[in-house]
Amino acid sequence: xxxxxxxxxxxxxxxxxxxxxxxxIPACFREDKSNFFIGEIHNFKNLLFGKRLNNYGAxxxxxxxDDVEANSLxxxxxYEVYIYKVTPTGDVxxxxxxxRRRTGSLVENHDDWCTxxxxxxxxxxxDRYTAQSMQFNQIDAGLIAWYMILISQGYDSDVxxxxxxFPSEVSEDTSIGTLSWDNPTxxxxxxxxxxxxxxxxxxxxxxxxxATNFGFSIPDNTEIIGIxxxxxxxxxxxxxxxxxxxxxxxxxxxxxxxxxNLGNNEDQDTHEVEVNYGGNNNLWGSSWTSDxxxxxxxxxxxxxxxxxxxxNLNCVKIVIYFKYIGTNTNADLGITxxxxxxxxxxxxxxxxQNIMEAIINLSDVINGFDFEITDDKIxxxxxxxxxxxxxxxxxxxxxxxxxVSIDEDFTEPCNNAIVLGEVIxxxxxxxxxxxDTTTQAKYKLREMxxxxxxVIDENTLNAKGDAMLYKYKEPLIKVTFEVIRGTxxxxxxxxxxxxxxxxxxxCYNIDSTYRIFEWTINHENDNTEKLSLILGELGI
Numbered sequence: 001x002x003x004x005x006x007x008x009x010x011x012x013x014x015x016x017x018x019x020x021x022x023x024x025i026p027a028c029f030r031e032d033k034s035n036f037f038i039g040e041i042h043n044f045k046n047l048l049f050g051k052r053l054n055n056y057g058a059x060x061x062x063x064x065x066d067d068v069e070a071n072s073l074x075x076x077x078x079y080e081v082y083i084y085k086v087t088p089t090g091d092v093x094x095x096x097x098x099x100r101r102r103t104g105s106l107v108e109n110h111d112d113w114c115t116x117x118x119x120x121x122x123x124x125x126x127d128r129y130t131a132q133s134m135q136f137n138q139i140d141a142g143l144i145a146w147y148m149i150l151i152s153q154g155y156d157s158d159v160x161x162x163x164x165x166f167p168s169e170v171s172e173d174t175s176i177g178t179l180s181w182d183n184p185t186x187x188x189x190x191x192x193x194x195x196x197x198x199x200x201x202x203x204x205x206x207x208x209x210x211a212t213n214f215g216f217s218i219p220d221n222t223e224i225i226g227i228x229x230x231x232x233x234x235x236x237x238x239x240x241x242x243x244x245x246x247x248x249x250x251x252x253x254x255x256x257x258x259x260x261n262l263g264n265n266e267d268q269d270t271h272e273v274e275v276n277y278g279g280n281n282n283l284w285g286s287s288w289t290s291d292x293x294x295x296x297x298x299x300x301x302x303x304x305x306x307x308x309x310x311x312n313l314n315c316v317k318i319v320i321y322f323k324y325i326g327t328n329t330n331a332d333l334g335i336t337x338x339x340x341x342x343x344x345x346x347x348x349x350x351x352x353q354n355i356m357e358a359i360i361n362l363s364d365v366i367n368g369f370d371f372e373i374t375d376d377k378i379x380x381x382x383x384x385x386x387x388x389x390x391x392x393x394x395x396x397x398x399x400x401x402x403x404v405s406i407d408e409d410f411t412e413p414c415n416n417a418i419v420l421g422e423v424i425x426x427x428x429x430x431x432x433x434x435x436d437t438t439t440q441a442k443y444k445l446r447e448m449x450x451x452x453x454x455v456i457d458e459n460t461l462n463a464k465g466d467a468m469l470y471k472y473k474e475p476l477i478k479v480t481f482e483v484i485r486g487t488x489x490x491x492x493x494x495x496x497x498x499x500x501x502x503x504x505x506x507c508y509n510i511d512s513t514y515r516i517f518e519w520t521i522n523h524e525n526d527n528t529e530k531l532s533l534i535l536g537e538l539g540i
Contacts, residue, residue, distance in 0.1 A: 005523060006084040006091060007041045007061065009073045012098065012334075037082075039073050045113070049083060049095045050520030050532075053385070053495040054363045054370055056122040056356070059083065059095055062113040065104055074116060076100060081118045082375070085491055092491050094521075096375040098124060121373040124333050125356040128152040133219040134324065134350040137163050142340045142369055142381030144348055145359045147324065149379060151221075152355055154331035157324040159225050159280055162218065164317040167211035167299055170195075173257065176248060176303050177205035184209055191232050191315035199306030205247065206306075211316045212252060212299030218322055224288040226280040226321035227251065229300045233275070234312040235268040242308030243267040248301070249277050251284045255297035260285035265305075272314070280321040293320055338378035343369040347457060366466040370496055386496025390513050393493060395533075396502040400487035404503060407478045414448035414472035415439040417465035421452050432458060434465030439473045448472060476536070479503075479514070483531045490519060490531065501535060512537070 041063060049059035059081065063070040073079060076099050084091040097120035104114030131151070136144045139160060147157040170185045179197050186193040187209075197206050218224070229251075235244040249263040262277040262284060278284055292298060300318060304311055344367045350358060363369050370385035397404050415437075421430030440446075452464055479501060493499065495516055503510040514535035522530040 004086055004529060005047060006086060007044060007047075008037050008082045008084065009039045009041065010037050010080040010082060012078060012080050038079075039069060041067075041070055041073065043067055043069075045525045046115075047083075047523040048520065049118075050518060051095070051120065051495055052518045053516070054360060056126075057095070057097070057120045058123075059097060059118040059120075060115055062115050065106065065112045065114050074099060074102065076102065081116075085489065087489075087491065093375045094490055095120070096377075097121060121333070121335060121377055122356060122359075124335075125149065125152070125359065126354065128355040130350040130353045130355060130358070131219060131221040131324070132352055133217075134221075134348075134353075135162075135217065135219060136160065136346065136348045138345040138347060140340075141343045141346045141362045142371070144346060145362055145369075145371065145381065146337055146340055146379060148350070148355045148358060149335055150337075151324045151326045152331060153333055153335065154326040154328045156223075156326055159321050159323050161280065162216060162320040162322070164230060164319045165214045165216065166315060166317055167214050169211075169213040169296070169299075171210050171212075173208035173210050173301060175208065175257070177207045179204050179206045181207065181209055187211065187313060187315050194234070194312040194314045196310065196312050197304070197306070198310045199244070199308060201308060203305060203307040206304045206311075208248075208257065208301040208303050209313070209316075210252060210257075210299060210301045212255075213296040214299060214318055216293045216298070216318075216320060218290040218293050218320055219324070220290045221325055222290055222322040223325050224283065224290065224293060224320065224322050226282050227278050227284060227288070227293075228280070228282075228319040228321070229262075229277040230315075230317040230319065231275045231277075231302070232272065232314040233268060234272045234314070235270050236310040236312065237270050238308045242306075244304060244306040244309040244311050246275065246302070247305040248303040250301050251286065252297065252299040252301055253286055253288070253292055254295065257301045258286065263303075268311075290322075334377045335373060335379050336377060338374070338380040340379075340381045341369065341383050343367070343381065343383055347460070364467055365460075365463040366470060367463070368467070372495070382496075384496070386494065386498060386515060388498045389493060390498050390500040393488070393497070393499045394502065395481070395483070395488070395499060397481075397505060400484050401481045401503075402484050404479065404481040406503070406508065407480070408475050409478065410475040412448065412472055413443060413446035413475075414468050415443060416445060416447045417468035418447055418449045419452055419461045419465045419468075420449060421457075421461050430458075430461065432461040432465055434462060434469055436469050436473050479535045480532050485529060488531065490521060493519075495519070499535070 044061045044063050047061045051057035079099055083095040085094045097118045099116055099118050101117035102114055106112045150157055167188055170188050182196045184195050186195050245265050245267055246263045247265050248261050250257050250261055251259050370382045372380050395401055417434040419432050497516050498513050501514050516533055517536050518534035520532045
């Protein structure tokens with residue numbers, strides 16, 4: 001048996017009847033129901049596994065094809081693999097994932113081995129896609145990533161909100177009141193002009209001002225949670241005794257004014273004021289679908305009662321509160337929410353988007369985040385992942401490094417990033433150019449093109465271009481090495497950590513701080529171990 005690592009198997013779904021395959025499993029690994037470890041592979045060789053920052057990691061190992069334990073445990077996408085590092089103070093979980101592939105070669109009268117290939121939990125999201133349409137308006141990027149995971153696992157998202165939107169159609173309805181509005185369409189596009197009524201010297205009631213055709217595009221896999229109407233107005237009183245009251249505020253559904261009246265029937269202030277009706281848990285006495293909200297005849301009707309006052313109504317806006325609904329009871333991968341650091345608000349629209357790719361793309365832009373799905377299936381988002389270990393983890397050639405390869409790569413330089421987005425008007429691609437004149441003066445003009453064919457927002461395209469410059473405007477440096485056994489192991493560091501690297505040999509005069517972008521363990525048949533790290537300079 002391999003003495004440095006242990007490979008344990010857990011079924012990824014509930015074990016029917018609670019029975020287990022009889023294996024020799026230490027008590028510390030026994031769990032029940034869906035968290036039940038059902039066996040340990042005792043005879044394996046050529047163990048290789050690793051992790052990558054903001055991407056998925058892989059694992060492989062060989063087992064005998066006629067091993068009774070292995071034969072009863074190995075089934076693709078049904079079992080989970082957990083690798084523990086054996087240490088003097090106890091076994092430490094260092095890698096976990098799903099079995100995805102098996103290859104073998106059989107030769108008569110020989111020991112026959114097959115190779116098991118596994119991928120970690122981020123790779124499971126490669127099998128998941130968003131709904132036909134998902135929209136996030138000014139939502140933190142880390143929460144966008146988590147909501148996509150949450151919905152894909154059959155759970156509901158938290159409540160989201162749409163932009164506050166102006167109407168594109170305004171008209172009057174005479175089913176209430178006697179006074180007509182001056183310039184009713186002035187509230188359609190912005191709050192720079194106003195619709196007006198002079199209520200005269202006695203109490204009068206205005207016609208309904210109907211604001212519709214807001215142009216919402218709430219996705220159809222959502223539940224409407226609340227509706228908020230926002231008005232901005234000014235009450236011009238001739239005398240202190242004059243008044244202006246918001247007497248009737250109702251929503252319009254399918255072209256019909258209906259539901260609860262949320263008018264406050266209170267005298268409005270004499271200065272410009274913003275008034276809110278409804279909110280994130282108020283449906284105005286009606287039920288709503290996304291089709292109802294997206295319809296051109298959805299809106300709000302407003303009527304005011306006044307005496308001696310003049311109303312200047314600057315604008316009417318609506319905000320929709322909704323959540324995405326998960327429905328598939330077989331979709332739960334067991335990924336739970338951990339640390340979701342505050343990063344940057346983003347606008348994102350996804351149409352049948354692969355979730356793994358979408359999360360990687362959210363991280364791979366300027367001001368993007370670092371993320372991980374831990375071996376315990378916890379999804380974490382960081383502004384920058386990692387700890388400064390430069391005082392405690394010093395890797396030096398000739399001291400604890402015995403083999404080093406250095407790759408200085410400038411085969412793909414870029415100091416003018418060209419990003420191509422969606423097609424405009426059926427003909428022309430959206431294009432942005434992001435030049436870096438400093439490195440152009442140093443290396444001459446070097447251009448690279450990135451296709452972002454599902455993006456039209458210019459800010460997003462600019463961010464993608466800046467990320468290309470950030471990575472490719474200077475040579476990339478990757479350092480891969482093997483550590484002398486017993487001096488460093490993977491329980492001492494994590495992806496993203498900062499370490500100090502010293503290499504003094506010939507033309508190399510390195511004494512710098514680097515980030516860990518990838519690590520790989522190669523545990524060979526003779527129980528020897530090679531640890532390889534791929535490092536990047538800070539800022540790459």
